[in-house]
Structure formats: structure tokens, C-alpha cells
Amino acid sequence: MTLAPSVLAADFGRLEAHAREAIDAGADWLHIDVMDGHFVPNISFGVPVMRGLRALADETDTPFDVHLMIEEPDRYLEDFAEAGASVITVHQEACPHLHRTVQAIHALGCRAGVAVNPATPLVMLEDVLGDLDLVLVMSVNPGFGGQSFIPGSTDKVRRLRQMTSGAQTAGAGRPLIEVDGGVSPDNARALLDAGADVFVAGSAVFRGDVAENVAAFRRAEMRTA
Numbered sequence: 683m684t685l686a687p688s689v690l691a692a693d694f695g696r697l698e699a700h701a702r703e704a705i706d707a708g709a710d711w712l713h714i715d716v717m718d719g720h721f722v723p724n725i726s727f728g729v730p731v732m733r734g735l736r737a738l739a740d741e742t743d744t745p746f747d748v749h750l751m752i753e754e755p756d757r758y759l760e761d762f763a764e765a766g767a768s769v770i771t772v773h774q775e776a777c778p779h780l781h782r783t784v785q786a787i788h789a790l791g792c793r794a795g796v797a798v799n800p801a802t803p804l805v806m807l808e809d810v811l812g813d814l815d816l817v818l819v820m821s822v823n824p825g826f827g828g829q830s831f832i833p834g835s836t837d838k839v840r841r842l843r844q845m846t847s848g849a850q851t852a853g854a855g856r857p858l859i860e861v862d863g864g865v866s867p868d869n870a871r872a873l874l875d876a877g878a879d880v881f882v883a884g885s886a887v888f889r890g891d892v893a894e895n896v897a898a899f900r901r902a903e904m905r906t907a
């Protein structure tokens with residue numbers, strides 16, 4: 683399980699210290715949720731805030747996992763790559779020329795991800811799947827942290843894993859499967875069994891005791907099905 687805490691749920695007044703708590707507790711990636719108030723009905727933050735976390739990411743060798751919930755993401759890819767993104771994920775629903783956008787992300791030296799909203803069928807990714815490093819299954823409607831997990835998302839992960847089963851290994855042919863929204867230690871085991879690789883968690887990491895919250899994800903990982 684790759685655990686990617688979403689800093690959207692962190693205390694922005696002490697963002698670096700709060701993100702450090704998650705990394706020190708064993709988080710693998712930092713998930714950066716960028717919202718523009720157009721593609722989603724909320725505004726979060728952009729490149730300058732990510733730059734503020736750059737020293738921490740470099741010091742701890744923690745990849746930035748950038749999730750662009752914005753219209754016309756092509757306009758900003760270079761900025762996020764320069765700010766240190768390892769993975770850049772765009773939304774299928776926001777990209778009329780998705781293949782071109784994926785190529786542009788790769789040309790910047792980043793791994794390319796595509797996210798699908800709960801109402802978007804997986805078939806929309808079929809012809810681009812072979813070019814992707816990651817597929818993000820939204821398990822809430824994007825725009826806000828702290829929402830309830832949509833139960834059908836587990837089956838969507840399972841179907842996506844079947845779609846990608848032609849390629850064997852994650853990162854070497856098979857795109858990583860990331861799940862985002864309402865993810866917690868309570869549903870993590872079922873999502874792992876369904877085939878998810880990367881777990882985005884905002885509230886379940888940053889609300890309360892961060893170290894204990896990360897440990898609860900690790901315990902869920904060890905649990906037998």
C-alpha cells in the first residue's frame with residue numbers, strides 16, 4: 683500500500699510541520715489537491731503552496747503526487763513539473779485531447795495519471811490506458827475533503843484492475859490504481875483486495891493523531907481478508 687496523505691486536510695497554518703508528521707509516521711507520497719473553482723466548486727491552492735513544501739519533500743525524498751482538479755490543465759503542467767511534481771494527474775472530464783495531455787506530462791519528465799469522477803465509466807480510458815502510469819478512481823465527487831466514500835467505488839477499482847491485468851507489474855506496464863475520497867482504515871483492506879495500489883487520505887490522516895492514523899492504515903494493510 684502506497685499511502686498518499688492529502689494535504690488539503692492539513693492545518694494550513696502549520697502546513698509543513700503537519701505534512702512532516704505524516705511523513706515521519708511513514709506516509710509514502712504527499713498528495714497535492716489543486717482546485718480551481720470551475721472544474722470543481724471549490725478553490726484550494728496552487729504552485730506557490732506546493733513550493734512551500736518543496737524543501738520537506740526533497741529532504742525526506744517524498745514524491746509529490748499532484749491531482750489537478752482544474753479546467754485546461756495543459757496551461758499549468760510546466761509550472762507543476764518545475765515545482766517538483768513526480769506524478770501529475772489530470773481529469774478525463776477536463777481534457778478533450780487527453781492523449782496529447784498525457785504526452786505533455788511525460789515530456790516534462792513526470793509520471794502521468796488520469797482521474798475519473800464517480801459518474802465516468804472506465805471505458806472512457808480504454809484507448810489511453812497503455813500510456814498511463816496511474817489511474818485515479820474518485821470515490822467521492824471531487825471538490826471537498828471529508829465526504830463519505832461511495833461504496834460502488836470498490837467494485838470500480840476491481841473492474842479497473844481486471845482491465846489492466848494484461849500488463850503484469852505496476853509501474854512496468856500496468857498503471858498504478860489510486861483511490862481518492864473517503865478512504866480510511868475501515869475500507870482500505872477491501873480496496874487493497876480489489877486491486878488498489880495508492881491510497882489518498884486527507885481526513886483519515888490529518889484529523890487527530892497523525893502517527894496513530896498512519897499506523898491504523900498499516901494495521902489495515904496487515905489484516906487478512
Ligand SMILES: O=C(CO)[C@H](O)[C@H](O)COP(=O)(O)O
Nearest residue numbers: 824825827828863864884885
Ligand atoms: O480530492 C479530494 C477531494 O476532491 C481529496 O483528496 C479527497 O476528498 C481526500 O479527502 P478525504 O480523505 O478527507 O475524503
